[in-house]
Amino acid sequence: MKRPSGSHRARVRAQLRRIPLRLRLRRTRGRLLRRLLLTLLALLATLCTAAVVAYRLTDIPEPHPETVTQSTVFVDDKGSYLGRRGPVDRQEVPLSQVPRYVQDAVIAAENRSFRTDDGVSPRAIARAVLASLTGGERQGGSTITQQYVKNALLTPEQSLSRKAREALIAIKLDRTRSKDDILAGYLNTVYFGRGSAGIQAASRNYFGVDTRNLTVSQGAALASIVNIPSYYEKAGSDPKVTATLKSRWAWVLDAMATSGAITAKQRADATFPAFRFYPPGTTEGQRQYMIDVAAKEAADRLGITEDQLARGGYTVHTTFDLALQDATTEAVKNLKTGKSGKGSKGTTLHTAVVAIKPGDGAVRLLYGGSDYARQPFNDAVGGAVEAGEALAPFGKVRLDGPLTELRKTAAPTPLQLASAYATVAANGLYATPYTITKITRDGRQVYTAHPDTRRALDEKEAFMVDIQMSKAGTPDQTQDQAPDKATDKATDRAPDKEAIPSTPTAQKAPQTFFTAGAGGGITRRTLWSTTQNPQLTLTVALFADRPGEKKNTTVPAQLPNDPAPVESAEETAAQIWRLATGGTG
Secondary structure (H helix, E strand, C coil): CCCCCHHHHHHHHHHHEEEEEEEHHHHHHHHHHHHHHHHHHHHHHHHHHHHHHHHHHHHCCCCCCCHHHHCEEECCCCCCCCECCCCCEECCCCHCCCCHHHHHHHHHHHCCCCCCCCCCHHHHHHHHHHHHHHCCCCHHHHHCCHHHHHHHHCCCCHHHHHHHHHHHHHHHHHHHHCHHHHHHHHHHEEECCCCCCCCHHHHHHCCCCCCHCCCCHEEEEEEEHHCCHHCCCCCCCCHHHHHHHHHHHHHHHHHHHHHHHCCCCHHHHHHCCCCCCCCCCCCCHHHHHHHHHHHHHHHHCCCCCHHHCCCCCCEEEEECCCHHHHEEEHHCCCCCCCECCCCCCCCCEEEEEEECCCCEEEEEEECCCCCCCCCCCCHHHHHCCCCCHHHHHHHHCCCCCCCHHEEEEEEEECCHHHHHHHHHHHHEEECCCCEEEEEECCCCCEEECCCEEEEECCCCHHHHHHHHHHCCCCCHHHHHHHHCCCCCCCCCCCCHHHHHHHHHHHHHHEEEEEEEECCCCCEEEEEEEEEEECCCEEEEEEEEEECCCCCEEEEECCCCCCCCHHHHHHHHHHHHHHHCCCCCC
């Protein structure tokens, strides 16, 4: 067949140009639509294939080490929060210990479709992609599942690739794990402010309770804080922040009532909760003395290092009475220090207070210093203090067991002296001092304390020591004015009844009150004041030191002498005794 010549083709093109474009498109529209549809289908198939491949190749990573590290928490004998040890303030709790209304509060605040969605919010992802492409403000709005992935499994990097990976992991997580597992992981890792990672730490830091004891109002408040924790952590101490949080708290409760998570009556009865003051008060630092002692004992009991204890997520239940400890801190703060004598430049006044349960050994009170930040050394357990005449009542009895070396000790620690007199109060039964009652982890009890007791005095000898204490009573106040006396001289007068408060405990059993020390008159260096009955032994040690000739050393110094140190020590001891026994005085 003869091919068209060039001139013929030119004529055909000329004729086509004369046909209007609209007619040409109409003739070829079907073919163009088919090509476009095929292209779109191919693109969609490619994207779906890529998504499926990416989904299958995406593994759910392990949580970052810092998100699973737990701190160890210390509580007092009533369960009140003392403090913690560990790099992160976090303790895991199972979802069963988080009240349902607290779970619902978090869902109402952060992701109301959580229990029904697929782990992602397409709308939120679209907003984030658009913001990234246009250079707009970075967008949040992620689901709870995505927040958990972002907080615990991925880096905080803001990029499209990381956002896409976050979405894939969230979808896979939602399909392979239960909603309860995801919510538990989220609640145990999300940051609540005040250094609290996870809801258990937040419950204690904001309200001083365990998660299982949160009220509806407290749960709604914590759920509201998650939105901007660094801002809302000042709630309770900053009026503006508190007002803003209260508005969001009401919004969360309204959502809970609308969804049926709480009843209309619960919503109507809800009142904005009171928060623990932030930042914490001055007594917080003083508690570190107690935590030091308890942490060492807990690590010894578990056979691990203190570092392992701090990272282990334990709850250490102590023997301490936190209310008494804080009240003692305030009482000692008001101690009459008086004026120091000649050559007293640089003199530091120390006060140590120990209270022990006789016959048991539980340490109820341990005041080791005024400020842990300035003096981490614990005067109550490590301070070697001149005994002076404080051991005189033991002079004529035979000591056995742990008290054997007591008479040879010129400078016992306040804890040692208190445990010795607690032996007398227990009719000669010595009990090793201890500060831990039990240790739990993940809801399981891993250690339980059992008092370690043995006889150190027979009952007759214990009675004799008690008689000697009662006969000595309070050293003659006039001795403080005798500058040449080396030691306190015991008197035969009865204890000062005004110094021994009349309390319910005191009415059940007679009290013994005894004060003695080292030095006399204006050269007095140490005072020990002990009050006890069969239920409690309380010892207050008052002493002073000054810098030694060698660098970083100290030597004993005389106590301030105006007012008389005996008066100061006894007033402090009597005040703390009233606090400890509920007396009025």
